[in-house]
Amino acid sequence: MDKYEYFRGLPEVGIVPRAPHAGPLLRHVYEQEHGRGGFSGKVTHTYHLYPPTNWLPGETRVLDGFAPAWESPLRPIGGTHLLLNVAPAEPARDVYRGMARIVANATAAMNVTAPAAPMDYFFEHHSATMVYFVHAGQGTLETTFGPIEYKKGDFLIVPKGIAHRFELRAGRHYYWMYESFAGDPEKAESPSTGRFITHSESDYRYPRSLDTRNEAGRFEIVSKVGDVYTRRVHPTHPFDVVGWRGDYLPYRFAVEDVRPLVADRSHVPPSGHTVFTLPGCYLCVFTVRSVEKEGMWLPFFHRNFDYLETLGYHFGDFFSGGGVVGPGMVSLHPVGLPHGPKPRAIEKWLDGKAGAVHNEVAVMADFANPTRVSEFALGLRRADYMDTWSGYTTEPRFTWRADRLDEIRRTAERLADARDTLIPPDSALAQEGA
Numbered sequence: 001m002d003k004y005e006y007f008r009g010l011p012e013v014g015i016v017p018r019a020p021h022a023g024p025l026l027r028h029v030y031e032q033e034h035g036r037g038g039f040s041g042k043v044t045h046t047y048h049l050y051p052p053t054n055w056l057p058g059e060t061r062v063l064d065g066f067a068p069a070w071e072s073p074l075r076p077i078g079g080t081h082l083l084l085n086v087a088p089a090e091p092a093r094d095v096y097r098g099m100a101r102i103v104a105n106a107t108a109a110m111n112v113t114a115p116a117a118p119m120d121y122f123f124e125h126h127s128a129t130m131v132y133f134v135h136a137g138q139g140t141l142e143t144t145f146g147p148i149e150y151k152k153g154d155f156l157i158v159p160k161g162i163a164h165r166f167e168l169r170a171g172r173h174y175y176w177m178y179e180s181f182a183g184d185p186e187k188a189e190s191p192s193t194g195r196f197i198t199h200s201e202s203d204y205r206y207p208r209s210l211d212t213r214n215e216a217g218r219f220e221i222v223s224k225v226g227d228v229y230t231r232r233v234h235p236t237h238p239f240d241v242v243g244w245r246g247d248y249l250p251y252r253f254a255v256e257d258v259r260p261l262v263a264d265r266s267h268v269p270p271s272g273h274t275v276f277t278l279p280g281c282y283l284c285v286f287t288v289r290s291v292e293k294e295g296m297w298l299p300f301f302h303r304n305f306d307y308l309e310t311l312g313y314h315f316g317d318f319f320s321g322g323g324v325v326g327p328g329m330v331s332l333h334p335v336g337l338p339h340g341p342k343p344r345a346i347e348k349w350l351d352g353k354a355g356a357v358h359n360e361v362a363v364m365a366d367f368a369n370p371t372r373v374s375e376f377a378l379g380l381r382r383a384d385y386m387d388t389w390s391g392y393t394t395e396p397r398f399t400w401r402a403d404r405l406d407e408i409r410r411t412a413e414r415l416a417d418a419r420d421t422l423i424p425p426d427s428a429l430a431q432e433g434a
């Protein structure tokens with residue numbers, strides 16, 4: 001027994017040998033490596049009661065039509081904004097049989113699932129690390145490394161290849177799921193703001209409670225490689241792990257732990273709210289935050305030439321939505337097409353009717369060009385979404401007037417010397433002796 005306790009350089013739980021591939025314990029348990037980067041990247045070793053290759057001969061087969069909407073054909077989105085209604089939970093399907101593709105580019109994709117049935121199998125995604133956002137529902141994500149409980153408002157990161165299963169609690173479930181085909185999501189941080197804005201790695205929750213199963217039976221594992229789903233059957237439970245060590249792990253991250261960047265005298269651009277970066281995609285959280293005091297407190301009109309923007313509305317009255325969008329809906333704003341506040345939203349800004357708090361939560365994922373939309377998503381679209389900006393062509397304050405240019409010239413003259421109030425006072429700026 002050491003006099004003092006020590007941390008080891010890698011997380012570990014349960015019964016593990018002194019080091020990977022070394023020590024007498026390896027003659028009694030079966031070591032399995034879960035590794036990225038071709039034996040040189042992130043890696044975790046698990047120690048099993050039974051060989052992980054004990055699948056039953058003759059039971060492995062490709063499953064046709066396993067998750068048809070996940071493979072929904074993709075097409076170019078063109079120059080139209082789309083607003084997608086909430087996908088139905090009927091017919092009742094489990095998390096993966098009901099998974100539906102929304103958009104995809106070469107390295108990332110967005111999907112949605114409304115599970116209403118239990119998983120009677122384990123799943124391994126061999127082509128992507130998955131980032132879930134739980135819009136509605138609660139349950140337990142059971143994994144090789146131990147269970148993770150989750151609830152509404154949680155992100156769940158499931159690394160590529162890891163065997164897992166969702167145990168759903170009663171109630172409605174609705175998840176957005178982002179696939180990263182070319183690398184794991186990385187925590188976003190700006191070099192000038194450091195490690196703890198807009199969240200900290202200490203906010204991540206990795207499993208630590210092993211739930212070792214020494215069970216015999218028929219245990220089905222479905223794997224996905226591209227659009228091929230393959231089932232294999234094992235005679236022992238896949239979570240027969242007595243210990244693990246490493247840094248390739250699933251984890252949970254709660255949206256309430258996003259501590260957003262705010263700016264009293266300007267407007268933080270969407271990318272200032274990035275929480276994860278993935279190859280070809282960045283993922284942002286707009287959460288409850290104070291309203292800018294003197295800067296613009298709603299988004300400027302903008303057009304994004306390199307990314308298609310998806311925005312999932314989770315909670316509240318989204319600040320630029322102008323009452324058009326509702327919880328669970330997803331908007332798709334394609335490259336190049338201007339967008340921004342709806343007429344009802346910008347009216348509040350123009351009339352100086354600021355509240356104190358942006359009472360909203362939304363998840364934005366922007367996908368690099370070229371990104372395509374699925375036929376499934378097109379089936380959810382609201383036909384009237386482009387019309388929700390129509391106030392800009394009908395309401396007198398936004399439409400053509402002969403005196404508009406003169407009015408702005410006069411206003412600019414009046415405002416020429418206007419200053420913010422949140423600035424150093426004159427006394428602080430006065431020159432010595434002046």
Ligand SMILES: [Fe+2]
Pocket residue numbers: 302309333339340
């Ligand atoms: Fe946008």
